[in-house]
Amino acid sequence: MGELRLYNTLTRKEEPFVPREPGKVAMYACGLTPQAPAHVGHMRGVVVMDVVRRWLEQHGYEVHFVQNFTDIDDKIIRRAQEEGISTQQVAEKYSQMYIEDALALGVKLPHFVKVTENMQDIIAMVKKLVDDGYAYVVDGDVYFEVSKFPEYGKLSGRTVEELKAGARIEVDERKRHPEDFALWKSAKPGEPAWDSPWGPGRPGWHIECSALSLKYLQPAFDIHAGGMDLIFPHHENEIAQSEAYLNCQQPFARYWLHWGPVRLRQEKMSKSTGVVVPIRELRQQYEPAVIRFFLLTVHYRTPLEFSYERLDEAKAGLERIRTAAQRAEAFLRALPQPPAPDDSVAQPYREQFTEAMDNDFNTAQAIAVVFEVVREINHRLNTPELAQRPETAAELQGLLNALRWMMETVLGVPLQATTPMQSERFEQLMGAVIAWRAELRARKLYDLADRIRDDLKAMGIVLEDSPQGTTWRLAE
RNA sequence: GGCGCGGUACCCAAGUGGCCAAGGGGGGGGCCUGCAAAGCCCCUAUUCGUGGGUUCGAUUCCCACCCGCGCCUCCA
Numbered sequence: 048m049g050e051l052r053l054y055n056t057l058t059r060k061e062e063p064f065v066p067r068e069p070g071k072v073a074m075y076a077c078g079l080t081p082q083a084p085a086h087v088g089h090m091r092g093v094v095v096m097d098v099v100r101r102w103l104e105q106h107g108y109e110v111h112f113v114q115n116f117t118d119i120d121d122k123i124i125r126r127a128q129e130e131g132i133s134t135q136q137v138a139e140k141y142s143q144m145y146i147e148d149a150l151a152l153g154v155k156l157p158h159f160v161k162v163t164e165n166m167q168d169i170i171a172m173v174k175k176l177v178d179d180g181y182a183y184v185v186d187g188d189v190y191f192e193v194s195k196f197p198e199y200g201k202l203s204g205r206t207v208e209e210l211k212a213g214a215r216i217e218v219d220e221r222k223r224h225p226e227d228f229a230l231w232k233s234a235k236p237g238e239p240a241w242d243s244p245w246g247p248g249r250p251g252w253h254i255e256c257s258a259l260s261l262k263y264l265q266p267a268f269d270i271h272a273g274g275m276d277l278i279f280p281h282h283e284n285e286i287a288q289s290e291a292y293l294n295c296q297q298p299f300a301r302y303w304l305h306w307g308p309v310r311l312r313q314e315k316m317s318k319s320t321g322v323v324v325p326i327r328e329l330r331q332q333y334e335p336a337v338i339r340f341f342l343l344t345v346h347y348r349t350p351l352e353f354s355y356e357r358l359d360e361a362k363a364g365l366e367r368i369r370t371a372a373q374r375a376e377a378f379l380r381a382l383p384q385p386p387a388p389d390d391s392v393a394q395p396y397r398e399q400f401t402e403a404m405d406n407d408f409n410t411a412q413a414i415a416v417v418f419e420v421v422r423e424i425n426h427r428l429n430t431p432e433l434a435q436r437p438e439t440a441a442e443l444q445g446l447l448n449a450l451r452w453m454m455e456t457v458l459g460v461p462l463q464a465t466t467p468m469q470s471e472r473f474e475q476l477m478g479a480v481i482a483w484r485a486e487l488r489a490r491k492l493y494d495l496a497d498r499i500r501d502d503l504k505a506m507g508i509v510l511e512d513s514p515q516g517t518t519w520r521l522a523e
Numbered sequence: 524g525g526c527g528c529g530g531u532a533c534c535c536a537a538g539u540g541g542c543c544a545a546g547g548g549g550g551g552g553g554c555c556u557g558c559a560a561a562g563c564c565c566c567u568a569u570u571c572g573u574g575g576g577u578u579c580g581a582u583u584c585c586c587a588c589c590c591g592c593g594c595c596u597c598c599a
Contacts (some may be wrong), residue, residue, distance in 0.1 A: 053525075059527095079599065092599045122597080201592080209525055210595070225540085252597085274599035275528090281598085307528090308593070317598055345536070348527080357535065360548045367547090370561065384535065405536090412537050415546035422563085429563045493557060500559075511561050518561090 051106060051405045054269075054348065056278060056303040058355035061407055066269050067301065071109050074100070075300070076157070077277055078114040081141030082126045085148050086323040087338075087353055088309040092274055094459075095306045095347045095408075098152040099272070101457055102404050112157040113263045115256060116142050117162050119249050126471055134239050135163075148326045151335045153459045160263060162255045164242050169258040170392070171244075171251045172292055173230045178259055181291040185221045185460055187246040189231030193226045196287040202303060203279035219415040228284050230254050253284040257292070260300070266293050270431045271300035275307055275348075307350040316353065324353060337362045340460045343410040364418075367455065371421040372462045373520050374428050375447045375470055389441035393449035396420050400453050410458065420450050431514070464521060482511070488512075492512040 051064040118138035176182040229251030234240035240247035289299035341361035403412035
């Protein structure tokens, strides 16, 4: 396996990936605040990170992947009031939905951690920042003093001066500087609260990711990821408070990876704009594998325009890949005995695929290679002289193995559509139907033969006649 | 206003200082077929937003401009 390169937002360059500890990768992705159903934009992050973890595993790394649920914050409190249930119930409900959606998309779940289950670690971190003079207390609130951290702005490429120039936020008069941000917020009456040295309250936004990632992955962990919209202020603030906490002796995280937004009608899909396609809704209309494949047809840092036309294109493309796999399987199944795979044809494609993935997880390029493999398979099945060759079966087996590795192992897109009705008995039934129909065709009773084909098609079963015989497959 | 990203065929989308600028979708033609479907082959960008510059040579590097987008406030 070659060298993996990834784009690091911190240096604005593509860099070779070298883990902190040989053979192991520690990575963290900012999760979400579970207060509404997840939308396609969220799922892009989920799928992208899943592919990142899968590819790191292909490189032989043992991956520890942590993701948080910010299960207490202003929006959850508001949501709880609206729905008349507790904040825990809100968080639990939407976390669960999120996990179900992720599982449906074929995601290997990360190690989830929750803010409310790690409150003492968060408080301890805030306390150290206060004790060390990086933060100050005002009426039960704690603020991080940005001017105490000289490197502030190094991730987002801004300076404090620029921030002031563009400031369009109402400044809290109690803060020493407008750019200071809250580490701890005092509770208003009736709000859920945790005891702290500064009185009852809850963590500010940002601190939870610092505390949780440092607790579970230790300082200078390998990859910290999130959506591009988190670069500022979220990740910038995380760096400031974390590196201050570490006495500026070591970096917080080593590589920063950010995926691009999903847009809808030229606008970012976001809860705040209400321009949103909930993944639940989309799952009613498209098989999860199609959604996943669609999300991977574009490089992860490129903004992705959502549309049903694109989804239909992805569906057509995936169907072509699956058809080729099924045809190869049928060909090999018909053989008296399965051939040992010959990888000589497949190997160059495996290498091209690997090169694409090593190139900052370029799934768009990798998928192009998948289609090359599909063409190699179809070419062999379609050309009688080739199909007769004794070595063709072994080559097909090698190509099919490569295709499965690319699609299923690495990209996580199943080649078999999930169907409830496959069973041995069903296979036998189809075999019988095809035999009867062959008899009809031999007697030139084409109207009956065509009617069988049409009726089956209406049920989602496609019959395809060829000189080698008739095959069937399930239409998605 | 500041910072950043991008404009590649009908649509989507990779990519490179110089082999025919990947791949997918769509469209056209051919082959195969009883018909269909699937598939295969060929065609669909002498050109990469516009105008300059650097270079033997730029779509790729630099500058300006136009257009779109993101961030600067909660956001994945």
